[in-house]
Amino acid sequence: MNINEAVxxxxxxxxxxxxPLLIGVHGIxxxxxxxxxxxxNNMYFEPLILSLMDTGDMLGLPKEKTVGGLSSTNWSAPTWFTNIANAAWPQNFELVDLQFNDPDFQKTALQYMETEGVNRAxxxxxxxxYYEVPNDRLRLLRQDNVTYKKAKRSLLNLDELNRAHKEILDAGLQLILDHRLHAHELPIVNGKETLIVGGVNPAGGDYSVGDFDPAFIDRILEAVVEPDLKTSIDYYxxxxxEPVxxxxxxxxxxxxxxxxEDGSKGTSPRTWERVDQYLKAAKATKKSKERITRYLKSSLGTSVGIQFMAFYSDYASAFxxxxxxxxxxxxxxxxPQLGKQAxxxxxxxxxxxxxxxxxxDFADSFIKNAFKEKPKTDPEVALVYFYALPLENLAAVLKxxxxxxxxxxxxxxxxxxxxxxxxxxMKLVGYSVDK
Structure with missing residues (x-):
């Protein structure tokens, strides 16, 4: 599937x-x-590149806590979790932004906050x-007795999941399976869990990746994402x-x-976005052809860089x-005396x-610019172009x-x-009959 289909x-x-677990090569x-x-969907987006994270980044830092004479290890909330929690329940808020669904609790809570302050803690x-549960975590995140009207749901993106170190991978799997990491529970907002999306590079390619066991695979939705020219062109x-x-x-x-094949520098859809940024800068600063060539070879790899530079150099005279x-x-x-075919x-x-x-591609441009809202091109001019098309192209456009x-x-x-x-x-009808 392409990226639009992945969304x-x-x-x-x-x-x-x-x-969902999106599987595909880099840069697509x-x-x-x-x-x-x-x-x-107006969600808070929290991206984690798991292959670059260490234990402290993912799990938080361990700290010792003594309760009843017994020592235990707790984990401080990592930054990414704090961001998600704050999106669902900010540390400070206005009373008018709270929706109480338990009237008895509402009365108690309002009296308590009059003396202790209006805040999350x-x-x-x-x-x-009130509900006689341990105050060992942010319990507000997963209940519906009181809700924050402006709560924002989060999407947690676990990228490069199968390139992570074992401790990080295990943490990611726990989040996917249980929506929690140690005592840190992902928020429920408006009755919906925090959305988790995974991303992995395919096994068997030129990537250092690990495999998932069948029990895990059975719990996720696999989606193979592939480079797609039309989708990329539309996005570009x-x-x-740059048109070139x-x-x-x-x-x-x-x-x-x-x-x-030799494993040297190649290209991806992401590469061409970077090249676009460079060409715009090069045009603005009037960089020399030699400087542009060096950059393109470094960015696209030697073979594609040389090929694209030749195309770029000839582009000024292209149709x-x-x-x-x-x-x-x-x-x-x-x-004006001639008919459209003439x-x-x-x-x-x-x-x-x-x-x-x-x-x-020109036909698509004429359709977009001549027949959509606020046309930029005269529809009569576009009509002449369609008459000029070879019949097989005209048939494909109209179909x-x-x-x-x-x-x-x-x-x-x-x-x-x-x-x-x-x-x-009528011209097309004749073509169809001949076919």
């Missing part, structure tokens, strides 16, 4: 209280998927006294990645995630979407010379629109009727 899987797992967005889900203390467009990167990847899709719109606009404005014939040879992937976006399909049909008496669609 949907997290949503499905969350609805039924399951723990395994960490971004849970982060996106948390942002979409005081409320937890009176809670423990949304964050305004998008066009390069469309012509060389195998370079989206490339691992050289791009803006150039195409300008040329088609001139054709439409300067040849106008398209003036540029069809150039369109046919393009890679099929680029033709389809996809009819299946996935009937509103845009209808808009295109309307423009074709207004300007050329539905001949675009």
């Amino acid at each position: 949907e899987l997290i949503e499905d797992a969350d609805e039924v209280g399951h723990v 967005g395994k960490s971004q998927a849970p982060k996106d889900y948390a942002k979409r 005081a409320l937890n203390e009176v809670y423990c006294k 467009r949304n964050i305004n990645v 990167i998008i066009d390069f990847l469309q012509e060389h899709p195998s370079k989206l995630h490339f691992c050289p 791009r979407y803006d150039d195409l719109v300008a040329e088609l606009t001139d054709i439409v404005n300067n040849n 106008q398209a014939d003036l540029i069809s040879e150039k369109i046919a010379s393009l890679e099929s992937v680029k033709r389809m 996809a629109l009819q299946t996935e976006d009937v509103v845009t399909y209808a808009q295109l049909a309307k423009v074709d009727k207004q300007h050329n008496n539905k001949k675009l669609f």
Whole structure:
């Protein structure tokens, strides 16, 4: 599955209280998927890269406590747990932000906090006294007798789970299985457990990883996430990645995630984001070609770096979407006496010379810019482009629109009727009959 599908899987797992485990190679967005889900659902996001953590980071620090003459070891709350607890129950709050579901407890709690102060520690203390439970932990986190109206649920992302040291791995497994670590219990907010999402690199690849036992595997939801060109391209467009990167990847899709056989530097979807940042900086500061080449080889690996640099150097003279719109606009404005097919014939040879992937990408751009809300491109200009497409590409575009976006399909049909008496669609019917 791709990253978008992984986000949907997290949503499905969350609805039924399951723990998804995202399995995939580095740099494809395994960490971004849970982060996106948390942002979409207004959750606090706590990422842990377990392979980089030591015992103190994960478990907190041990401390000795004497009770009734007996010494025992307790663990201080680690920072990541404190962050999650504070999101659910802050240390200080206003009384109006509390919802009491036990009227008798409400009366006792309000009287107690009048003298002890309005804060989490005081409320937890009176809670423990009233319900006769030990005041040895933050009991407020997992009860519903009193709730904090502004509580924020958390998503705990356990990344690189199978690359962690044994003590860290065991702690992560306890969190997944029990939603607790020693006395530190993960909060329940609005009746829902803290969401845990795991991330691992695949076994059998060039990773130092451990295997999970069958009992653990039986308790989690495995999801294999793979690099996906279309999803990555859509994402890159949304964050305004340099067009040269998008066009390069469309012509060389195998370079989206490339691992050289000799184990040297390769690429991943994350790599291309870094390259985008560099190219924007290089353009702003007018770096020399030699400096850019050195950086690209270091970032992309020697073979891909050289290949991309050659593409980058030739890109200024390449045929791009803006150039195409300008040329088609001139054709439409300067040849009003011609029908749309005749106008398209003036540029069809150039369109046919393009890679099929680029033709389809241009078609997507015309659909987005000419037929969506607040169009940036004249729909009549877009119509001429569709007439200029080879029939197999036109058939693929219209079939996809009819299946996935009937509103845009209808808009295109309307423009074709207004300007050329539905001949675009009639052209396609003839092609279908011939096929």
